[in-house]
Amino acid sequence: MGSRRARRCLHSDCPLPTAYCPMKDLATALSAANAAVFTELGLDPKHADVRRSDRPDLGEFQANGALAVAKAAGKKPQEVAQSVAAGWKATDLAQTPTIAGPGFLNFTVTPEALGKRAQFVADDAHAGASAVETKRRVVVDYGGPNVAKGMHVGHLRASIIGESVKRIYRFRGDEVWGDAHFGDWGFQMGLVITALEDEIGGFDDRAKLDARLKALTLDQLEAIYPTYAKRVKEGDIDVRDRARKATAALQGGSALHREIWKAMHDVSMAAQKRDFASLGVDFDLWLGESDADPLIPDMVKDLDAKGLLEDDQGARILRVAKPGETKKKKRDDGTIVEVESPDPLLVVSSEGSAMYGTTDLATIVQRMRDQKPDLILYCVDQRQADHFEQVYRAAAKAGYASREMLEHIGFGTMNGPDGTPFKTRAGGVLKLQDLIGQAEEKARERLRENEVDTNFSKEEFEDIAHKVAIAAIKFADLSNFRGTSYIFDLDRFMSFEGKTGPYLLYQAVRIKSILRKAEEQGVKPGAIAIEHEAERSLALALDAFDGALRAAYDKKAPHFLAEHAYNLAQAFSGFFANCPILQSNGAIRASRLALAAAALKQLTLTLDLLGIDVPERM
RNA sequence: GGCCCCAUAGCUCAACCGGAUAGAGCACUCGCCUUCUAAGCGAGCGGUUGCAGGUUCGAGUCCUGCUGGGGUCGCCA
Numbered sequence: 001m002g003s004r005r006a007r008r009c010l011h012s013d014c015p016l017p018t019a020y021c022p023m024k025d026l027a028t029a030l031s032a033a034n035a036a037v038f039t040e041l042g043l044d045p046k047h048a049d050v051r052r053s054d055r056p057d058l059g060e061f062q063a064n065g066a067l068a069v070a071k072a073a074g075k076k077p078q079e080v081a082q083s084v085a086a087g088w089k090a091t092d093l094a095q096t097p098t099i100a101g102p103g104f105l106n107f108t109v110t111p112e113a114l115g116k117r118a119q120f121v122a123d124d125a126h127a128g129a130s131a132v133e134t135k136r137r138v139v140v141d142y143g144g145p146n147v148a149k150g151m152h153v154g155h156l157r158a159s160i161i162g163e164s165v166k167r168i169y170r171f172r173g174d175e176v177w178g179d180a181h182f183g184d185w186g187f188q189m190g191l192v193i194t195a196l197e198d199e200i201g202g203f204d205d206r207a208k209l210d211a212r213l214k215a216l217t218l219d220q221l222e223a224i225y226p227t228y229a230k231r232v233k234e235g236d237i238d239v240r241d242r243a244r245k246a247t248a249a250l251q252g253g254s255a256l257h258r259e260i261w262k263a264m265h266d267v268s269m270a271a272q273k274r275d276f277a278s279l280g281v282d283f284d285l286w287l288g289e290s291d292a293d294p295l296i297p298d299m300v301k302d303l304d305a306k307g308l309l310e311d312d313q314g315a316r317i318l319r320v321a322k323p324g325e326t327k328k329k330k331r332d333d334g335t336i337v338e339v340e341s342p343d344p345l346l347v348v349s350s351e352g353s354a355m356y357g358t359t360d361l362a363t364i365v366q367r368m369r370d371q372k373p374d375l376i377l378y379c380v381d382q383r384q385a386d387h388f389e390q391v392y393r394a395a396a397k398a399g400y401a402s403r404e405m406l407e408h409i410g411f412g413t414m415n416g417p418d419g420t421p422f423k424t425r426a427g428g429v430l431k432l433q434d435l436i437g438q439a440e441e442k443a444r445e446r447l448r449e450n451e452v453d454t455n456f457s458k459e460e461f462e463d464i465a466h467k468v469a470i471a472a473i474k475f476a477d478l479s480n481f482r483g484t485s486y487i488f489d490l491d492r493f494m495s496f497e498g499k500t501g502p503y504l505l506y507q508a509v510r511i512k513s514i515l516r517k518a519e520e521q522g523v524k525p526g527a528i529a530i531e532h533e534a535e536r537s538l539a540l541a542l543d544a545f546d547g548a549l550r551a552a553y554d555k556k557a558p559h560f561l562a563e564h565a566y567n568l569a570q571a572f573s574g575f576f577a578n579c580p581i582l583q584s585n586g587a588i589r590a591s592r593l594a595l596a597a598a599a600l601k602q603l604t605l606t607l608d609l610l611g612i613d614v615p616e617r618m
Numbered sequence: 619g620g621c622c623c624c625a626u627a628g629c630u631c632a633a634c635c636g637g638a639u640a641g642a643g644c645a646c647u648c649g650c651c652u653u654c655u656a657a658g659c660g661a662g663c664g665g666u667u668g669c670a671g672g673u674u675c676g677a678g679u680c681c682u683g684c685u686g687g688g689g690u691c692g693c694c695a
Contacts, residue, residue: 046635047635049635051634052634053638054633054637054638054639054640054641055638055639057639058638062637062638064637064638067637067675067676068635068636068637070675071674071675077675100638101637101638102637102638102675102676104637104638144695146695183695186694186695187693187694187695188694188695191694229694232694233694244693289695312692313692313693314693315692315693317692317693326620327620327621327691328619328620328621329619329620329691330619330620330691336619336620338620339620339691341620341621341691342621342691343691343692344692345692346692346693348693349692349693350693351693353693355692355693355694355695356694356695357692359695382622382623382689383689383690384690384695385622385623385689385690386621386622386690386691387690387695390692410623412623412624412688412689413688413689419687419688420688446657449657450655450657468657479631479632479643480630480631480632481631481632483623483624484623484624484631485623485624485688485689486630486631487629487630487631489630492629492630492643492644495644495657496657497643497644497657497658498642498643498644498657499630499631499642499643499644500643500657502657503643503657503658505657506655506657506658507657507658509655509657510654510655510658513654513655514654514655517654518654547634551634554634555634559631559632560634563632563642566642566643567642570642573658573659574659574660576654576658576659577650577658577659577660578659580653580654581654582654583653583654596654617655618655618657
């Protein structure tokens with residue numbers, strides 16, 4: 001099981017399968033069978049889709065295409081539904097559908113089909129998940145740490161969502177590179193270099209500079225940057241101009257500036273790697289904006305040769321608006337003018353330096369050269385949507401990449417209880433490590449209260465606390481649709497009750513405990529048979545994994561998988577409460593044990609796709 | 619001011635191509651540990667989907683207008 005060849009469903013082209021092929025999820029199999037009936041009746045099979053029902057009291061699956069088709073065929077929905085129902089042949093998949101309301105078809109699958117499907121999930125290395133039909137090469141750009149800023153809560157979403165998207169794409173068979181894309185090349189670098197210059201009174205004293213660079217820490221960079229950024233923001237022209245010149249010097253190749261930059265880069269990189277590791281986030285490429293820098297001169301020449309650049313107020317710009325695309329814009333003096341929209345991409349600043357759009361464009365060139373991707377996903381704050389639109393259009397105009405293969409996976413902000421972007425009580429930015437620390441402390445408290453099976457070693461205790469903390473933080477984030485902002489409330493996420501990360505870990509750990517005991521008692525899993533209502537619910541939950549995975553993949557939205565993980569955990573919990581495993585005997589015990597093992601495998605896998613690790617005990 | 623996003627139960631969030639009685643969790647009320655981890659399970663309570671129109675067999679979902687909130691509008695990223 002598990003090889004690519006073996007994963008192909010032999011019935012995928014079969015018009016009316018005579019036997020249910022468990023490689024397909026039940027909704028897909030029912031849809032195929034229903035489509036065959038539609039075709040036989042001369043109805044458009046695209047309306048034959050069957051999905052999980054909103055009305056479990058009437059059936060487990062539903063098809064409502066009869067209503068849509070009836071309109072096109074000029075028939076009554078009820079009549080269409082009746083002819084479809086009459087056209088259904090009894091198979092081992094489902095019984096003839098029942099008709100309800102204006103023409104809804106309701107299906108109930110057979111216990112045999114459910115058992116076969118659950119058995120497939122149990123035996124399958126991918127726990128019932130399908131692979132993509134055509135593999136693509138995909139770069140996922142996420143995380144976006146900044147050299148001059150430590151990781152704080154603002155980086156959480158980019159890291160958490162991007163990591164999950166990367167895992168989802170890879171799991172379905174694409175070739176995927178995650179790239180951290182460090183913010184290590186823009187104006188900010190000139191700014192911190194200028195700040196350092198002020199601090200040590202110039203760069204003339206070589207020994208002094210060396211000593212300072214040697215002692216440099218990320219904490220210091222973090223302290224310097226906001227101070228100077230604030231000065232510029234508040235109108236300090238002198239600092240701004242010096243920082244711009246320093247930026248241009250760095251990018252122009254000044255050895256001194258590069259040396260200072262490197263010291264800052266290295267100290268920051270080391271600290272960021274620790275933070276990412278603690279979050280369970282890993283990259284295949286630890287590249288940054290600076291790595292695209294060598295490509296910029298040739299790229300600018302190329303853009304120029306293609307006649308795409310224009311001089312404008314001392315800068316060089318690339319227009320990306322199509323004819324007629326304009327917007328009204330309010331100027332500082334209050335007058336309203338009509339300008340092109342989107343704004344042009346600023347390629348070379350009046351100071352001669354590269355802007356972040358320039359770097360992003362050059363990074364596309366770089367990726368097309370090195371990874372040759374079919375798709376590049378940018379997991380970045382929604383507020384940068386306009387910026388990416390500019391860059392993508394510029395890339396398309398220059399012929400570097402098609403517009404379709406560049407996609408911004410935007411997400412909303414993480415807000416505090418007051419609904420504004422998250423701050424600490426003191427009004428500052430909460431560091432990532434402090435946040436994780438707070439979550440871990442809550443986990444420790446709960447672990448101490450629990451007293452179950454508590455002969456944890458110090459190491460295991462800390463490991464569990466960490467895993468619970470990360471699970472709480474990540475699941476809270478990923479259970480919201482990424483596009484909207486959400487309110488960060490650590491107490492709620494760590495409440496250990498309800499729809500939380502810890503709940504999911506708890507369910508997984510309970511299954512592990514049973515499997516350990518089964519092992520000790522020499523009980524082996526056996527053929528799955530679905531009899532009890534709770535077994536049925538669990539099998540249906542296991543079947544739903546692939547649909548959730550495909551939705552998460554297509555929409556680049558991990559919350560579909562978060563939802564699935566919760567549904568599965570709940571279905572297992574109901575099964576656990578109603579269907580004794582080790583207390584039962586014979587074939588029933590073997591079947592239930594196999595179901596439990598399948599649930600654990602799929603739950604662990606789903607959580608892994610969300611970037612969440614499961615401890616052995618808790 | 620232009621453009622984009624959002625508004626769903628007291629709170630935090632779901633709802634796939636427009637489908638049936640809009641779902642979860644928290645909070646609140648009640649029941650369940652002699653039984654594989656009670657961080658659990660079951661039941662109840664809770665809704666004019668911001669407002670007003672429109673499209674249609676059918677609208678939380680699509681269209682128009684309005685109200686409220688957020689974001690954004692070239693030399694930061």
